[in-house]
Amino acid sequence: MDLAEWDQRHRDAFYSVKEALPYLEGVFVAYNSNIDAIKHLNEEDLAKLLELFEAAEIQEKISAYPREIKEPLDFLARLMISMRDGKAAEVPTYTAETHEWLKGHLGFDYARMGGQAGIIANLLVHLGLKKVVAYVPWLSEEQAGYFAPSESLLHPKVEGGKVFLKHPLEAYKPGIDSKVNWILEYSKDLDVSCGGNTFKVPRDNRLIISSRPKWLRLDMDKEIYEQLDSLGHVDGAILSGYQMIKEEYEDGTTYEDYVAKSVRAIEKLKSLNPELRIHVELTSIQNRVIRKAILEEIVAGHVHSLGLDTVEVANALNVLGHEELSYAVIRKGENGIMALYQGAVQLLEDLALERVHVHCLGFYICALAKGHPLTLKEHRDSLLFASSLAATQALEGKIETLDEAEAGLEVPVSEKGLEDLENFKLYCVGRKLCSPDEFEYGYIYGVKHDAVIVPSKVVSKPRATVGIGDAISAGAFVAMLAKMKQKWAGK
Ligand code: GLC
Numbered sequence: 278m279d280l281a282e283w284d285q286r287h288r289d290a291f292y293s294v295k296e297a298l299p300y301l302e303g304v305f306v307a308y309n310s311n312i313d314a315i316k317h318l319n320e321e322d323l324a325k326l327l328e329l330f331e332a333a334e335i336q337e338k339i340s341a342y343p344r345e346i347k348e349p350l351d352f353l354a355r356l357m358i359s360m361r362d363g364k365a366a367e368v369p370t371y372t373a374e375t376h377e378w379l380k381g382h383l384g385f386d387y388a389r390m391g392g393q394a395g396i397i398a399n400l401l402v403h404l405g406l407k408k409v410v411a412y413v414p415w416l417s418e419e420q421a422g423y424f425a426p427s428e429s430l431l432h433p434k435v436e437g438g439k440v441f442l443k444h445p446l447e448a449y450k451p452g453i454d455s456k457v458n459w460i461l462e463y464s465k466d467l468d469v470s471c472g473g474n475t476f477k478v479p480r481d482n483r484l485i486i487s488s489r490p491k492w493l494r495l496d497m498d499k500e501i502y503e504q505l506d507s508l509g510h511v512d513g514a515i516l517s518g519y520q521m522i523k524e525e526y527e528d529g530t531t532y533e534d535y536v537a538k539s540v541r542a543i544e545k546l547k548s549l550n551p552e553l554r555i556h557v558e559l560t561s562i563q564n565r566v567i568r569k570a571i572l573e574e575i576v577a578g579h580v581h582s583l584g585l586d587t588v589e590v591a592n593a594l595n596v597l598g599h600e601e602l603s604y605a606v607i608r609k610g611e612n613g614i615m616a617l618y619q620g621a622v623q624l625l626e627d628l629a630l631e632r633v634h635v636h637c638l639g640f641y642i643c644a645l646a647k648g649h650p651l652t653l654k655e656h657r658d659s660l661l662f663a664s665s666l667a668a669t670q671a672l673e674g675k676i677e678t679l680d681e682a683e684a685g686l687e688v689p690v691s692e693k694g695l696e697d698l699e700n701f702k703l704y705c706v707g708r709k710l711c712s713p714d715e716f717e718y719g720y721i722y723g724v725k726h727d728a729v730i731v732p733s734k735v736v737s738k739p740r741a742t743v744g745i746g747d748a749i750s751a752g753a754f755v756a757m758l759a760k761m762k763q764k765w766a767g768k
Contacts, residue, residue, distance in 0.1 A: 279717075280689065280690050280692065280695060283690045283695070283731070283732050284686075284689065284690055286657075286661055287661045287664060287665055287686060287690070287734065288686055289658075290657070290658035290659075290660075290661035290662050290665075291661070291662055291665050291682075291683065291686060293658050294658055294659065294662040294756040294759060294760070295679060296763075297756070297759035297760050297762070297763040298404065298405060298406065298679070298755070298756075298759045299405075299407075299759075300759050300762035300763045300766055300768075301406055301407065301512050301755065301758060301759050301762055302407060302408065302510045302511070302512055302762075303406070303407065303408035303409070303410060303508075303509060303510055303511040303512060304401055304406060304408070304409055304410070304511055304512060304513050304514065304515065304755060304758070305410045305412070305508055305511045305513070305514040305515070305546065306394045306397050306398040306401070306409060306410070306411050306412070306514070306515045306516075307394055307411070307412040307413070307497075307514070307515075307516055307517075307518070308394055308412060308413060308414060308495055308497075308516065308517065308518040308519075308521075309392040309393055309394045309395070309413070309495075309517055309518025309521060310390065310391070310392035310394050310395025310396075310398070310411070310413040310416070310420060310423070310424075311391045311392040311395065311420070311455070311456040311457060311458050311487075311488070312388050312389075312390070312391055312419070312420060312423060312455055312456070312457045312458070313388065313389055313390070313391025313392075313457075313458050313459075313460045313743060314379075314385035314388050314457055314458065314459050314460065315385055315386055315387055315388065315389065315460045315462060315741065315743065316383055316384065316385040316386055316459065316460065316461055316462065317386055317462045317463075317464075317741070318461055318462065318463045318467070319467075320467060320468060322383060323467070323469060325382075326353060326356075326382065326383065327353070327471055329349070329353075329382070330349075330350060330353060332471050332472025332473070332474075333472065334350060335350065335353055335354060335357065335471055335472070336471075336472060336474070338350050338351060338353070338354035339354045339357055339358055341354070342354075342358070343355060343368070344368065344563040344564070345368065345369055345370065345371070345563065346368055346369070346370035346372075346375050346486055347370075347372065349375075349378050349382070351368075352368075352370075352375065352378075352379070352486060355368050355484060356461060356484050357469070357471060359461075359463075359482065359483070359484040360463050360467070360469055360476075360478045360482075360484075361469070361476055361478075362479070363465070363478055363479035363480035363481075363482050364482060364588050365482045365483055365484070365485075365561065365586070365588065365742070365746075366484055366485070366561050366588075367484075367485040367487050367520070367560055367561040367563075368484070368485070368486060368487065368561075368563060369487045369488075369489045369563060370486055370487065370488055370489065371489050371490075371491075373488075373490075375459075375486060375488070376457060376459070376488060379459050379486070385459070388457075389423065390423040390424070391458050391460070391743070391744075392413075392456075392458075392517075392518065393517035393518065393558050393560065393747050394411060394412075394413065394515070394516075394517050394518060395411070395413065395420075395423065395424070396744045396747045396748075397515055397517075397558070397747050397751040398411040398424065398425075398430060399423075399424060399425045399430075400666075400676060400747070400748055400751055400752070401751065401755060402425045402427045402429050402430045403425060403676050403677050403678060403679070404676070404678075404679050404682070404752075404755070405678070405679050406429060406755070407429055408429055408431065408509070408511075409429055409430050409431070410431045410432065410433070410442060410508050410509075410511065411424065411430065411431070411432050411445065412432060412433060412497065412501070413432070413445075414494060414495065414496055414497065414498070415450075415453060415456060415492070415493060415494075416432065416445060416448065416449045416450055416453075417449055417450065417453045417454060417455045418446075418449045418451065419455045420445075420449070420455050420456075421445035421446045421448070421449040422446065424444070424445040424446070426444075426446075427444075428444070430444060430445065431443060431444065431448075432444065432445040432448040433448065433498075433501045433507065433508070434447065434448035435498060435500045435501065438500060439500075439504070439507075440500055440501055440504040440507040441507070442507065442508070442509070453492070454490065454492070456488055456490060456493065457488055458485055458486060458487045458488055459485065459486040459488075460483055460484075460485055460741075460743045461483055461484045461485075461486070462481075462482075462483040462741055462742060462743065463478055463481070463482065463483065463484075464478065464481050464738070465478055465479065465480050465481050466478060480638065481738075481739050481742050482742055483741075483742050483743055485561075485743070487520075489521065489523070491527070493521055494535070495518055495519060495521045495522050495535050495538075495539065496535065496538055497538070497542050502541070502542060502545065505542075505545050505546065505549060506549055508549070510550065511546075511549075511550065511553065512550075512552070512553065512554070512758050512761075512762060513553060513554045513555065513556065513754065513755065513758045514543075514546050514553065514554075514555045514556070515555075515556045515557075515558060515750075515751055515754060516543070516555060516556070516557050516558070516580070517557065517558040517559075517560070519539060519557070519562075519567075519571045519575055520560055520561070520562040520567065520571070522535045522536065522539075522567050522570075522571070523564075523567075524564065524566055524567065532566070532567055532570055533570075536570050536571075536574045536575055539575050540574065540575055540579055543555060543575070543579045543580060544579065554581045554582060554631075554754075554757075554758060554761075555579070555580040555581050555582065556580065556581065556582040556583070556584060556750070556751075556754045557575070557576050557580050557582070557583050557584070558584045558585075558746075558747065558750050558751070559571075559583060559584065559585040559589045559593070560589065561588065561589065561592070562592070565595075565596050568592060568593070568596050569596040569597070572593055572596065572597060572628060573597070573628075576628050576630070577627070577628040577629055578628075578629050580630070581630060581631040581632060582630060582631060582632040582633075582634065582754060583624065583628065583630055583632070583633050583634070584634045584636070584746075584749070584750030584751075584753075584754070585633075585634075585635060585636075586635070586636055586637065586746055587606060587607075587617060587635065587637050588607070590606055590617060590620045590621065590624070590635055591603045591604075591606040591607045591620070593620075593624060594606065594620050594623060594624070597623075597624075597627055599620070599623055602616055602619060602620055602623060603620070606620050614640075614697055614698075614700065614701045614704075615701065615704050617635060617637070617642060618642055618644075618701070618728070618730075620635075621633045621635050621642050621643075621644040621728070622644045622723075622726055622728070624644070625644040625645075625646060625726055626725070626726075630646065631645070631646045631649060632644070632645050632646070632649070632757075634660070634749075634750060634753055634754075636663075636667075636733070636746060636749045636750065637694075638691070638693075638694070638735060639691035639693045639694025639695075639697060639732060639733060639735055640691070640694040640697060640698055640730065640731060640732050640733055641660050641663070641664065641730070641731050641733055641749070641753075642728060642729075642730050643656060643660055643728060643729045643730075643753070644726055644727075644728045645726060645727045645728060645729065646726055647725065647726060647727065649727075650761055650764065651757065651760055651761060651764070653718075653719075653720045653722075653727060653729050654718075654720075655757075655760045655764075656729045656757065657718075657719050657720070657729045657731060658756065658760065659752075659753045659754075659756035659757040659760060660729060660731050660733075660753050661731055662752055662753065662756040663748070663749045663750070663752035663753035663756065664685075664731065664733035664734050664749070665682065665683075665685035665686055665688075665734060666682055666685060666748045666749070666752040667685070667733065667734065667745050667748050667749045667752070668684075668685030668686075668688035668733075668734035668735070668736055669681065669682045669683075669684045669685035669688075670685075670744060670745050670748045671688075671735075671736035671739035671740065671741075671742070671745055672684055672685065672688060672736050672739070672740070673740065674740035674741055676748070685734060688734040688735070688736055689734065690732045690733065690734055691732055691733060691734065691735035693735075694732040694733055694735065695732045698730060698732055701730070702716045705721060710723065716730075719731045733749075
C-alpha cells in the first residue's frame with residue numbers, strides 16, 4: 278500500500294465530502310452530555326497518587342478488577358490497568374466522594390464539553406451543518422454553556438405543553454445539577470513503577486471516571502417524545518449514552534423499562550422520516566447485563582449503524598456469545614486484525630445492521646450490508662474524511678470550522694497502520710475475499726456483505742485523546758449521510 282497515494286485520497290475525500298455536506302438538512306443528537314474535568318497525568322502526579330497506598334493493596338485491587346469506583350483504591354487500580362495496557366476505559370462511580378477525593382488529591386487542568394452527544398453536537402455545528410438538534414435529558418444551565426454559541430444548535434424546550442426548538446442556553450432545566458466526569462489522560466512512554474512492578478505506557482490514552490448521580494435517567498421527556506415531529510426534518514440521528522442505564526433503580530424501575538423507552542424513541546424517530554438513518558456510538562460498558570441489553574434489544578434490528586473501537590468490539594462479541602473471537606481481538610498479535618474484521622462482520626450480522634465502523638489506531642474497518650445506496654468509493658471517502666477530522670482533533674485539540682479541519686490533511690497516514698494492512702492483505706487475498714488490486718483500493722466485496730478498510734492518519738503526540746473516537750464516528754456517519762443526500766438530489 279502506498280503512503281502518498283493514501284494521503285492524496287484523504288485530500289480528495291475531504292473536498293468531496295465538503296461539497297456534499299450542504300445537502301444535509303439536519304441531524305438529531307442525543308442523549309449524553311456532561312462536563313469533562315481533564316487532567317493530563319505526569320510522573321509526578323502519579324508518584325503522588327501511588328504514595329498514598331501500599332503497593333500490595335494496589336496489586337490486590339488490580340487483580341480484583343473493580344468495575345465501579347467505590348473507593349480511591351478502585352480508581353488507582355483501574356488507572357494502573359488502563360495505563361499498563363494503553364487501553365481506554367470508562368468506569369462509573371455512584372458516589373460524590375470520588376469527585377471530592379480527586380479534586381483534593383489530584384485536581385484538573387481544564388474543563389470542557391464532554392459526553393459523546395455533547396461533543397458530537399458541537400463538532401457538527403463547527404463543520405457547518407445547518408441544523409443540529411441536541412437532546413440531553415439532564416441539561417443544566419452550566420452544561421448548556423458548553424454548547425457552541427450558534428444559531429444552528431438547537432434543543433427542544435417544553436413551554437405550556439408545547440415543544441419549541443431553542444439554543445441550549447434558552448432550553449435548560451432550571452435548578453438541576455451538572456454531571457462532571459474525570460478524564461485522566463496519559464502519554465505513551467510514561468514510566469510507571471508500583472512496588473516491584475514497572476512498565477512503560479504503550480500508547481496515549483485515558484481513563485474516564487464517569488459520575489452517575491442518582492437522578493440520572495436515560496429518558497425522553499414525555500412531551501418531547503409525543504411531539505417529536507417538532508424537530509422538523511432530520512436526515513439522521515446519532516444516539517449515545519445508553520451505558521448510563523442501571524440494572525435497578527431505587528423507585529423499583531429496572532433497565533428493562535429504560536430499554537423499552539429507548540426503543541420507542543428510536544421507532545418514533547424512524548416513523549418521522551423513512552429515509553432516516555440512525556447511528557449508535559458505543560463506549561465502554563462495564564455492566565455485562567446492560568451491555569448485552571443495549572446490543573441485543575436497543576441496537577439489533579432498530580438502528581442502522583454502529584461505531585466502536587477495538588476493545589468495544591471484543592466486549593460486544595463477548596456478551597453476544599463469541600468468546601473465542603473476542604479473545605482473538607483482544608490478544609491482537611498476528612491474527613488481531615483478521616479477528617477484528619471477522620468481529621465487525623459478526624456484529625453486522627448478529628445485530629442486523631447496515632454498517633459497522635471500527636476505528637483503531639492506524640486504520641478503520643467498515644463492514645457493510647449488501648444493498649447500501651452508496652458505492653464503496655463513497656463509503657471510503659466518508660471514512661477518509663473522518664480520519665482527517667480525527668487528525669485535526671488530535672493535533673489542535675479542537676475543530677472550530679470546516680476550513681480549520683484541513684489542518685489534519687497535513688498529518689501523514691500512519692505507517693504502522695499501513696503495515697498492519699499489508700499483513701491483512703495476505704489473509705484477504707489468500708482467502709479470496711478480494712483481489713490484490715481491490716485491496717489496494719480498500720475494498721472487499723463479500724458474498725453476504727462488503728467492507729471498506731483504510732489506513733488512517735495518526736498524530737504522534739496528540740493534545741488529548743478524549744473525543745477523537747467521537748469525531749471519527751460522527752464524521753464518517755454524517756459524511757455518508759451527506760453523500761446519500763447528494764446522490765438523491767441527482768448531483
Ligand atoms: C463518554 C464519557 C465522557 C467523554 C466521552 C468522550 O461519553 O462519559 O466523559 O467526554 O465519552 O467520548
